[in-house]
Amino acid sequence: MAAPASLSGFPEWLPAERLVEMQVLDTLRHTFELHGFAALETRSVEPLEVLERKGDIDKEIFLLRRLHEDPATEDDGDSDAGRTLALRFDNTVPFARYVRERAGHLRFPFRRYQIQKVWRGERPQDGRFREFTQADIDVIGDGDLPFHYDLELPLVMAEALAALPIGQVRIHVNNRKLSEGFYRGLGLTDVTGVLREIDKLDKIGPAAVAKLLVERCGASAEQADAALALAAISGADASFADRVRALGVAHPLLDEGLAELTAVVEGAAARRPGSIVADLKIARGLDYYTGSVYESFLVGQEDLGSICSGGRYDNLATEGNRTHPGVGLSIGVSRLVSRIIGAGLVRATREVPTAVLVALIDEDHRLAADRLAAGLRSRDVPCEVAPAAVKYGKQIRYADRRGIPFVLFPQPDGTVEVRDIRSGEQVPVDPETWTPPAEDVRPRVVAGD
């Protein structure tokens, strides 16, 4: 069904596919707003130094320059003169910049959702795009941010994901303090390095990771084994903490992380059983997280990778001595929609919004047909008038090919009949009051055939 993209990594949907994406986005928006998250967008472009603020960037960034750039006039009233502009690679870093700049205009804790495109210059692969849509929720505080948001935010995402036609999703949680405390308790000091290698577990397996821990992070074989033993622990209740303690490592930060992760897992079990599990191999690469970290998987399709990730970041939005700790998660919408469509999990009931085609006797009757259509629209029914006064059979085919369920036929005597394309049944109706059955008024997204 899908036409191949002409530019690798930049997906484009056909109209029926876009309907599926729209339903996904509308559903996410509805859930986010039910939880009080305000809509927000940030500009697509950031000065490069904003994106590089956290040091190391492992993301491939796209930089901008103007085709007709003219250095001679560039300084004149142009506030970005001399600054390198780049496309954002996620929604979190620009949001943190937005909060730093506008803190005086915002009220904290500030809850917002943000559904926007992001860009990464990575080599395109199956399910990995150069342009894709992310749907984020974050809550950000002023000075502090209560810990209960570390539980609330993934639960909102669990609810949002459960409302999508994608099967069961499970959110896996870990905690950076727990990992860091454990590594330090073990005597490993290159915490970032260890996290980076642990993050490769799913790709290269424990033996290869152990080797890297020894070679690159200064670990002994025993320390590497202990780090891998920690990463192997997971569970849906507080008993995971006993298994961590049984490894015999002690550190105050480990205690703090264990308490936080236990609170998230127990809180989730009380509120939404089965939605969240502890999974101590979750590392989230080199990102800016400082506490809870989340990844989410389609149950039975874990090979797709995480479809919703995030975490707690205490320092990302800090400006001078004003700190803005935050916690948030982001859904990779394009990857998800690509999978839903590619696997034929869902389909749209039609490829156009139109519920009714008003047929045309001849061009002289176009004004009358337009008025019939306007009447239907005034009753909130999407409709269009036939493009040309061709034979009725051809007008019916126009509707049929697009999945438009009804054709309205003005009769020579001034009455109107309506034909249900699916049954072929045609009956007289009152054009002033008739509307299609509620389930046919808008296209729907239903389970695939």
Next chain:
Amino acid sequence: MAAPASLSGFPEWLPAERLVEMQVLDTLRHTFELHGFAALETRSVEPLEVLERKGDIDKEIFLLRRLHEDPATEDDGDSDAGRTLALRFDNTVPFARYVRERAGHLRFPFRRYQIQKVWRGERPQDGRFREFTQADIDVIGDGDLPFHYDLELPLVMAEALAALPIGQVRIHVNNRKLSEGFYRGLGLTDVTGVLREIDKLDKIGPAAVAKLLVERCGASAEQADAALALAAISGADASFADRVRALGVAHPLLDEGLAELTAVVEGAAARRPGSIVADLKIARGLDYYTGSVYESFLVGQEDLGSICSGGRYDNLATEGNRTHPGVGLSIGVSRLVSRIIGAGLVRATREVPTAVLVALIDEDHRLAADRLAAGLRSRDVPCEVAPAAVKYGKQIRYADRRGIPFVLFPQPDGTVEVRDIRSGEQVPVDPETWTPPAEDVRPRVVAGD
């Protein structure tokens, strides 16, 4: 109210402002879908040669390059290797490219709307941005496209604009065939040049334009006067054509253009009186239009410039011997929203979606408060639980500052009371069934104070 943008030309709204923009976008989408336009998005990026396909580009284009570009690996399986990528400057050119590439997967006439960001590297000014949202509708044919769409499309836009809180909008129409036929009938052959100078009328006035026509387009003083006389003609009915004919110029293309423009003006008068006028100075610069051209103005705020423009393009989507003529219009949403907000024409009734704040006795009651909130959400009421179990006065202030109209108070005896923040009235309610009045469930955009 607005915090200034930190990057000139890249606007960002505060949450209450974004609510206004969302209402504008939702209203446009609703109208477009009522008329059977399918949602579509194209990628943000095009190969530069696609954007330059129409020759002269007067738009300032942003080009992309990767931060870590590595020529050595760039060729390996990377389909855009060696191609210069650029950000789109409008939605029409990428849409035409999309149609050329996917014609075999589309059904014609193809009606789509597209609401996306576009980028131009122009010097930022009041109401002129480097990143802004455009909302487009187009219909595109296969081989031919009936003329009645030249009337239908601006009427759909007139209906969409009338549904916005922006006052009266008038669409001004001209026709390229009319202008070109008139200039050729006059003996002027540099039609593009003449259109370019006529396009400056509103900015520099007729005397200066006459001078440019003589200096740059080889016009005599009489020819320049005649071109200006044509540009001075406007009107809401077919009588404008008599005034054109009274100028004594004859050309077959002029006749064709006059017939088309008359049909648009008369059709609009029959369907939506006052929405569309003929205005023979509308030129639309160097664009790709071949017939009808449209600009739209806020009545009484014409100084803002056109807020919705477009036209007929017969050749933009042509590929080999397959032609795809189209007609469409585009609303400059960011400029419009910026004006609405800046002039205080509207305001949002609150800055968050939340209708109800569930107050918190102490942290031990958070689970119970979460359940109250979940009950409200199951009845489609946006709500949130208080961030912390501080004094009730402080929790009420949290709601008040955000414009959240109701606070739900769980009582020590297990009953629940609800307080209307605006009246201060507090009454017992049944938490299983209570919902706020319908008008308070979602934030609304209302006339400014």
